[in-house]
């Protein structure tokens with residue numbers, strides 16, 4: 667199966683963007699481009715970008731558009747991005763979305779497919795506060811909905827499970843407020859371009875995955891690109 671373009675997964679913190687993006691990227695054999703993961707990697711490696719991003723992320727705010735765009739452009743220039751990619755957590759502001767349009771055009775990818783994940787706030791809070799991630803492969807678990815077979819250990823590779831610093835209640839509150847203010851307007855932006863596909867992401871992981879795959883098949887069918 668070929669993607670040959672960008673899939674953008676929009677949605678609030680904890681909506682399941684990472685969980686689904688990882689699966690779809692695997693299915694199409696294209697890179698999963700999570701700007702959150704890239705920033706956490708920069709923090710772990712102690713780079714200049716990581717030093718700037720860490721306090722901003724821990725309080726739940728957004729890293730500047732300039733730093734994000736430089737990071738994304740650099741990543742898109744790598745050879746594994748030639749057959750399309752899945753964006754998770756990017757774009758997050760109208761400025762990032764407009765700049766991404768120009769980049770996709772210049773790389774010959776044309777219009778993206780944009781899926782917007784909607785989840786009620788009580789579920790988001792449970793997903794964020796119950797989340798644990800594998801320190802090796804990044805696989806995500808949830809102590810309420812999808813616990814690992816052995817507490818604290820990844821089923822797939824035995825890696826230690828860790829909690830994110832920005833899943834503390836105060837940071838979660840700020841992340842949700844920042845999403846409403848700065849990222850939610852992107853749904854109108856993409857809807858006005860006729861690109862927005864809405865997904866009820868409050869359902870199970872499998873159901874959401876089926877819905878996203880159905881959207882990809884339908885859109886590809888319409889454009890005859892597969």
Ligand code: AP5
Pocket residue numbers: 677678679680681682683684685686701702703705722723726727728729730734754755756757758759762793794796797798806807808809811812832841867868869870871872874
């Ligand atoms: P980022 O890492 O992108 O975090 P986020 O958008 O807040 O989203 P999350 O990763 O918290 O949630 P998710 O939607 O991926 O859900 P997940 O699949 O993990 O960004 C972090 C920070 O980096 C930002 O706050 C900002 O500071 C900075 N940043 C990143 N990108 C930026 C940008 N472009 N511009 C500026 N700053 C940027 O699932 C959550 C939990 O729910 C898991 O436990 C999972 O197992 C569970 N779950 C998932 N799906 C389901 C389901 N269907 N049913 C039940 N449980 C489920």
